[in-house]
Amino acid sequence: MSDTLTMVGRCVRLSTRNIEAMMTALFLPVMLLLLFVYLFGGAIDTGTKYVTYVVPGVILLCAGWSSATTAVTVSQDMQGGIIDRFRSMDIGGVSVLSGHVAASIARNAASTVLVLGVALLVGFRPDAGPLAWLGAVGILLSFVLAITWLAAAIGLLAKTPEAASGFTFFVAFLPYPSSAFVPIDTMPGWLQGFARHQPVTPVTETVRGLLLDLPVGNNAWWALAWCGGIAAMSVILSAVLFQRRIR
Amino acid sequence: MGEPLAVEATGLAKSYGPISVLAGVDIAVPQGTVFSLLGPNGAGKTTTVRILATLLRPDRGQARVAGFDIARERRQVRRSISLTGQYAAVDELQTGEENLRMMARLAGLDRRAARRRAAELLDRFDLTGAARRRVGTYSGGMRRRLDLAASLVVQPSVIFLDEPTTGLDPRSRLAMWQVVTDLVGSGMTVFLTTQYLEEADRLADKISLIDAGRVVAEGTPAELKQRFADQRLELHLVDGSAYEEVVRRLGPRAIATNPAQLSVSTATDGTALHIRALLDEVDPDHTAVRRFAVHTATLDDVFLALTGHTATSPEKETADV
Structure with missing residues (x-):
């Protein structure tokens, strides 16, 4: 446990000192929000103000982007000599990776607060009580946890940091064919089936429902099941892959 | 024998697919001594270290490190050793002090003890002035010293140094040698790999020469020099045909043949009698x-005599062999 805390300290420190990654993590989300609201939003009819519709999607999209950073830093760690040292000190893989995951959660928390702040400035008016806020934060947190652990596993699997970054592209792309940016009914029929049954849609619907005081239905359970499943699978995969590196 | 062994390996073998990296390596290192595994790039030095440090499983063979079996008692082995690899295992974005404190915490020290230990090590390795600077700004030599300091946050009983001076400039190399010499005084066993003959000669109590995954000779530096090539007679020939004739007459005794310079060497005991006889013969x-010319043998000669090629050092200072 104390190893894990030390690793968290390490990764948060490394993260705040990686200026480029930090800038990207903080300002890309704001840029995307403004892009969607002012450039695309006018042409998209969602029945509400577009900013109201799109905020959860932007947060999820950025979580996807941010997971690339995790995959790359994990992969860089595995290439450098430091992992050999950690391993020869008998530090477990889950401790090492937990550090990266915690740093990612910290980055996402910062960018989410920033996005919400800017969204409020440009007309986002959530209608949620404290419990609903708590629920929304919980769902977002479990989504970030799930895709960050997935990214960590990808970082272990990839031979180079570049490859790791490439793999996470798919994760980062997932919010587009979902209900995050446009209503699913407007998509071609063959895409609707995928869009309705992929993890980003129930997460988006739950967060949107909670923030706007709309009915959430079964989406919350689907969201939690997806996130829990992805996280559990990724943690197990990471532990195995980390051990495997001792060939 | 008799004295307890810090590292004891028998028949270590490792292949990657069809490529055999280690083909049965035996090693015995008494406690409190400096052992050097000396060999060219690709000889299997790093593979051996990684196996002994429990980072790699051998295909065959057994080894005990600090008294523990590397396969069955991996955890105990890991508690008894430290490893400084070929590439600096420190974070460039953290300061020297932060790196050391992190390693000390991971080694089980509490916050205060970790801070104290970091300060001691920075002082000992002459890095106090750079303690608050990020490692990314360090020179190669400073980085290696920090790396070594990081492996000493708790006193290991066996320390593995994998090519600790590769790529360092001569001054940093000298500083590193001094640091290693100081380590031995504290009772630690040092297991060092190097491709520099001079380094093994300077630091090691015992050397094993490794080539293509096999130990080809072992002994103290003096023993090796004596046993394999005490003195070396270097002949400079008048022309190409004379060169070929002399090399033919020497046969397998010819070492360090250099057709471009028309020179060839062979082992001698250095007596006038032997040299006269050799000259008459060839x-x-x-x-x-x-x-x-007669030269006192260097480890280079030993290596050459044993393997038929030099331990290639990329930045060889001297041109003559």
Whole structure:
């Protein structure tokens, strides 16, 4: 446990000192929000103000982007000599990776607060009580946890940091064919089936429902099941892959 | 024998697919001594270290490190050793002090003890002035010293140094040698790999020469030099045909043949009797040899005599072999 805390300290420190990654993590989300609201939003009819519709999607999209950073830093760690040292000190893989995951959660928390702040400035008016806020934060947190652990596993699997970054592209792309940016009914029929049954849609619907005081239905359970499943699978995969590196 | 062994390996073998990296390596290192595994790039040095440090499983063979079996008692082995690899295992974005404190915490020290230990190590490795700077700004030599300091946050009983001076400039290398010499005083066993003959000669109590995954010779530096090539007779020939004739007559005794410079060497005990006899044998007409010189053997000669090639050092300072 104390190893894990030390690793968290390490990764948060490394993260705040990686200026480029930090800038990207903080300002890309704001840029995307403004892009969607002012450039695309006018042409998209969602029945509400577009900013109201799109905020959860932007947060999820950025979580996807941010997971690339995790995959790359994990992969860089595995290439450098430091992992050999950690391993020869008998530090477990889950401790090492937990550090990266915690740093990612910290980055996402910062960018989410920033996005919400800017969204409020440009007309986002959530209608949620404290419990609903708590629920929304919980769902977002479990989504970030799930895709960050997935990214960590990808970082272990990839031979180079570049490859790791490439793999996470798919994760980062997932919010587009979902209900995050446009209503699913407007998509071609063959895409609707995928869009309705992929993890980003129930997460988006739950967060949107909670923030706007709309009915959430079964989406919350689907969201939690997806996130829990992805996280559990990724943690197990990471532990195995980390051990495997001792060939 | 009799003295307890810090590292004891028998028949270590490792292949990657069809490529055999280690083909049965035996090693015995008594406690409190400096052992050097000496060999060219690709000889299997790093593989051996990684196996002994429990980072890699051998295909065959057994080993005990600090008294523990590397396969069955991996955890105990890991508690008894430290490893400094070929590439600095520190974070560039953290300061020297932060790196050391992190390693100390991971080694089980509490916050205060970790801070104290970091300060001690920074002082000992002459890095106090750079303690608050990020490692990314360090020179190669400073980085290696920090790396070594990081492996000493708790006193290991065996320390593995994998090519600790590769890529360092001569001054940093000297500083590193001093640091290693100081380590031994504290009772630690040092297991060092190097491709520099001079380094093994300077630091090691015992050397194993490794080539293509096999140990080809072992002994103290003095023993090796004596056993394999005490003195070396270097002959400079008058022309190409004389060169070929002399090399032919020497046969397998010819070492360090250099057709471009028309020179060839062979082992000798250095006595006038032996040298005279050798000259008469290879040059019966007294026309082929222009000049000769007798050199005291270096480990280079030993290596050459044993493997037929030099331990290639990329930044070789001297041109003569």
